[in-house]
Amino acid sequence: MGYREVYSAWQADPEGFWMQAAQAIDWQRQPSKALFDDKAPIYEWFSDGLVNTCWNAVDRHVLAGRGDQIAIMHESPITHATKGITYKQLQDRVASLAGALRMRGVEKGDRVIIYMPMIPEALEAMLACARLGAIHSVVFGGFAANELAVRIDDCQPKAIIAASCGLEPNRVVHYKPLLDAAIDMAQHKPEFCVIFQREQEVAKLVEGRDFSWHGFQYGVKPAECVPVEGNHPAYILYTSGTTGQPKGVVRHTAGHLVALQWSMTNIYNIAAGDRFWAASDVGWVVGHSYICYGPLIAGATTVVFEGKPVGTPHPGVFWRIIQNHRIKSFFTAPTALRAIRREDPDGEWIRRYKLHDLQALFLAGERADPDTVKWAQEHLGVPVVDHWWQTETGWAIAANPIGIETLPTKLGSPSVPMPGYDVQVLDEAGHPVPAGTLGAIAVKLPLPPGTLPGLWNAEDRFRKSYLDHFPGYYETGDAGYIDDDGYLYIMARTDDVINVAGHRLSTGAMEEVLASHPAVAECAVIGVADSLKGQSPVGFLCLKAGVTTPHDQVVREVVKLVRDKIGPVAAFKSACVVDRLPKTRSGKILRATMAKIADGEPFKAPATIDDPAILDEIREALAGIGYPEAAKAG
Ligand code: COA
Ligand code: AMP
Numbered sequence: 001m002g003y004r005e006v007y008s009a010w011q012a013d014p015e016g017f018w019m020q021a022a023q024a025i026d027w028q029r030q031p032s033k034a035l036f037d038d039k040a041p042i043y044e045w046f047s048d049g050l051v052n053t054c055w056n057a058v059d060r061h062v063l064a065g066r067g068d069q070i071a072i073m074h075e076s077p078i079t080h081a082t083k084g085i086t087y088k089q090l091q092d093r094v095a096s097l098a099g100a101l102r103m104r105g106v107e108k109g110d111r112v113i114i115y116m117p118m119i120p121e122a123l124e125a126m127l128a129c130a131r132l133g134a135i136h137s138v139v140f141g142g143f144a145a146n147e148l149a150v151r152i153d154d155c156q157p158k159a160i161i162a163a164s165c166g167l168e169p170n171r172v173v174h175y176k177p178l179l180d181a182a183i184d185m186a187q188h189k190p191e192f193c194v195i196f197q198r199e200q201e202v203a204k205l206v207e208g209r210d211f212s213w214h215g216f217q218y219g220v221k222p223a224e225c226v227p228v229e230g231n232h233p234a235y236i237l238y239t240s241g242t243t244g245q246p247k248g249v250v251r252h253t254a255g256h257l258v259a260l261q262w263s264m265t266n267i268y269n270i271a272a273g274d275r276f277w278a279a280s281d282v283g284w285v286v287g288h289s290y291i292c293y294g295p296l297i298a299g300a301t302t303v304v305f306e307g308k309p310v311g312t313p314h315p316g317v318f319w320r321i322i323q324n325h326r327i328k329s330f331f332t333a334p335t336a337l338r339a340i341r342r343e344d345p346d347g348e349w350i351r352r353y354k355l356h357d358l359q360a361l362f363l364a365g366e367r368a369d370p371d372t373v374k375w376a377q378e379h380l381g382v383p384v385v386d387h388w389w390q391t392e393t394g395w396a397i398a399a400n401p402i403g404i405e406t407l408p409t410k411l412g413s414p415s416v417p418m419p420g421y422d423v424q425v426l427d428e429a430g431h432p433v434p435a436g437t438l439g440a441i442a443v444k445l446p447l448p449p450g451t452l453p454g455l456w457n458a459e460d461r462f463r464k465s466y467l468d469h470f471p472g473y474y475e476t477g478d479a480g481y482i483d484d485d486g487y488l489y490i491m492a493r494t495d496d497v498i499n500v501a502g503h504r505l506s507t508g509a510m511e512e513v514l515a516s517h518p519a520v521a522e523c524a525v526i527g528v529a530d531s532l533k534g535q536s537p538v539g540f541l542c543l544k545a546g547v548t549t550p551h552d553q554v555v556r557e558v559v560k561l562v563r564d565k566i567g568p569v570a571a572f573k574s575a576c577v578v579d580r581l582p583k584t585r586s587g588k589i590l591r592a593t594m595a596k597i598a599d600g601e602p603f604k605a606p607a608t609i610d611d612p613a614i615l616d617e618i619r620e621a622l623a624g625i626g627y628p629e630a631a632k633a634g
Contacts, residue, residue, distance in 0.1 A: 003416065006266070010419035014324070017419060018045065018449055021403060022254075025297075026060050026260045027051050028227035031254065035446060036231070041467050043446035043454050046230035053130035053226040053234055053488075056257050057296035058094060059397035061087045065495075068271065072120045075321050076306035078167045079200065084149045085120055087299075090127070093221035097128035097213075101159065102223050104192055104216075108133030109295030110158040111236070113135045113190070114282075115139045115148060117166035118306035122282045123212065123292045125161045126235075133228040137248070140283025141166040141173055142503075147246075147564050154248055155236050163196040164203035176203030201535075236456045239284060239391040239611040240506035241465065242496045248456030249391050251288075256394065257297060259450025260289055263395045264298035265596060267387070267418070267463045268329045269359060269403035272299030274446075278331035279318065280307050283502075285391040286365065288329055294395075309336040316349030318423040325431030328360060333365040333502030334386075337372050338532050347379030352382060358382055359361045359400050364389060365502035366534045370411035388414035388490050390476065390502070392466070397443065397476070398488045399423045413487040425482055430470045435484045440494055442473035449480055455599035493601025496591070497507055498527030498535045500571050507537060507591070510572055513565045514539055519554050522579050524589045525572075528598040528627065538598060539575030540621070551577040569590045576621040584608040599621050600629030 067088035166173035175425030280286035295302035386401035422444035527535035596603035622630035
């Protein structure tokens with residue numbers, strides 16, 4: 001069957017399609033049906049099945065005779081470590097960690113925060129939670145203590161599992177002081193912490209609260225897998241919304257298993273015994289779905305990579321790992337390829353390695369610009385598959401499903417909707433627009449298995465953010481169009497979310513931090529086009545009357561404030577002081593117009609602008625901080 005037949009088969013019988021897909025999962029109790037729609041527009045999948053994620057990701061493969069196959073390959077060009085962990089070893093390690101967590105009282109439904117760098121123990125911690133039915137929430141290491149504290153208060157974990165440090169190429173990231181500061185800041189206090197001490201830094205433990213990873217497991221009884229209901233939350237993953245309060249995306253257990261297994265086979269063309277690598281971080285959704293769960297559920301080998309595409313130590317590191325581990329499907333972000341291309345424009349580093357096993361390169365996280373895709377196609381000689389998805393969906397909304405059929409690619413398009421997704425482009429009033437017309441991209445409800453059933457303890461926010469604007473649809477927050485062949489084009493966000501180096505960030509959250517500076521009366525943050533990172537944030541500050549602090553000092557202070565409050569990942573490095581911000585007569589700041597000016601694009605000042613002369617001031621301010629393009633905008 002080709003893509004069209006598979007998609008039509010889903011359209012004709014969605015229930016039958018997903019029940020069939022569910023056969024690829026081991027159930028303790030089979031679900032009686034796929035879709036549970038009694039609380040529509042809030043939907044659930046396979047709710048009355050009984051199932052365990054860790055069983056499906058680990059134990060069943062050992063039982064099937066794959067115990068000696070490498071499950072996780074750790075590659076750290078920063079520590080020079082290369083280590084393989086077999087499925088049997090993984091089972092023992094995870095069962096032991098889960099046993100220790102249980103001894104300390106962690107049970108099904110308890111939340112556990114995981115704050116770890118790219119080491120296999122991060123996956124082991126996730127799987128140990130899954131084994132017990134505990135709900136993990138992984139926090140990315142590039143966030144500051146304050147962001148960790150916000151997540152602690154929101155999901156109220158019984159325990160936190162962390163490492164002593166993370167390693168960036170130029171510095172050690174001291175996780176433990178960040179963790180201690182976050183616990184101090186948070187209202188909620190975890191009962192205990194488990195700290196994995198890395199060789200590079202041994203952290204000081206708090207007596208009675210902190211346990212060391214190994215000591216904690218000493219002599220404990222390994223835990224068996226606890227079957228959970230299909231609609232039991234597997235994890236919460238926080239992502240940026242329009243405000244400083246992140247959204248806790250919930251993932252239910254059974255839909256997650258079924259969808260990831262389906263995607264491994266049909267999108268990535270990966271079966272048991274294959275080798276798959278997603279060069280992302282466990283702190284992001286790509287890390288959840290395609291470093292940890294997807295490849296392991298499929299019985300494949302996954303790679304945990306602690307390094308960067310360039311500089312650790314050279315721009316050939318991706319290709320070396322693909323060669324050495326005979327990777328079949330590789331997944332990265334366009335920004336990583338842009339970084340490599342900048343240092344290796346002619347692909348010399350690529351030619352040094354034998355990439356015979358590589359069948360396809362997958363890109364996601366941000367728009368894949370045609371130049372980068374063409375460069376990769378030319379130098380790698382394999383299909384380059386742009387695919388589009390979000391933390392909320394957990395797997396691709398649109399892709400080129402090479403496990404079914406490799407469709408012709410179109411530059412600038414993540415190809416076609418996957419089964420389960422009825423994607424439509426709508427106008428402001430919610431009516432579908434003709435092919436080729438730009439609009440808001442929405443997905444007809446219900447969303448397929450594996451997607452978010454809601455936000456943690458925030459049903460109202462879930463409805464407001466995703467369901468209310470276009471009744472009957474899930475609002476993706478992306479704008480774009482569909483062409484005559486049914487290919488999707490994702491052009492921009494419709495909200496205040498920006499995408500910096502494949503990382504999703506909220507300009508609203510940055511504005512909250514800028515506004516907290518005592519000299520700042522009013523501010524705005526926009527995303528400006530960046531040739532490496534896709535976008536980078538730029539802040540505009542209006543100072544309070546009477547402030548005498550030099551402007552460059554205020555700028556330095558707000559840059560530091562964002563780094564301290566949100567974290568280095570925000571990559572907030574430039575800001576300028578202006579007298580006024582451009583606004584509509586009703587007081588709405590014209591961020592989109594400011595972004596167009598910064599990018600040197602044509603723009604039309606809205607008729608409702610209160611004073612068009614302010615736009616010239618913005619243009620000058622931008623030119624003054626190194627955005628010469630702004631001078632050309634008009
Ligand atoms: N822990 C702590 N700090 C981190 C971090 C982590 N896990 N990840 C990034 N940071 C820090 C970096 O050290 C940097 O700090 P600095 O300001 O002191 O230099 C800052 O956050 C910004 O990081 P980043 O945006 O990653 O920039 P970079 O210059 O270090 O690297 C790229 C640029 C393009 C090479 C890099 O961003 C990259 O590989 N991006 C791909 C992202 C990706 O795979 N996303 C997955 C989504 S699919
Ligand atoms: P995240 O939730 O961090 O995965 O970010 C999701 C957002 O990243 C999407 O809503 C898009 O704005 C953007 N995005 C992800 N993948 C793509 C893609 N292939 N093309 C265009 N934008 C993408």
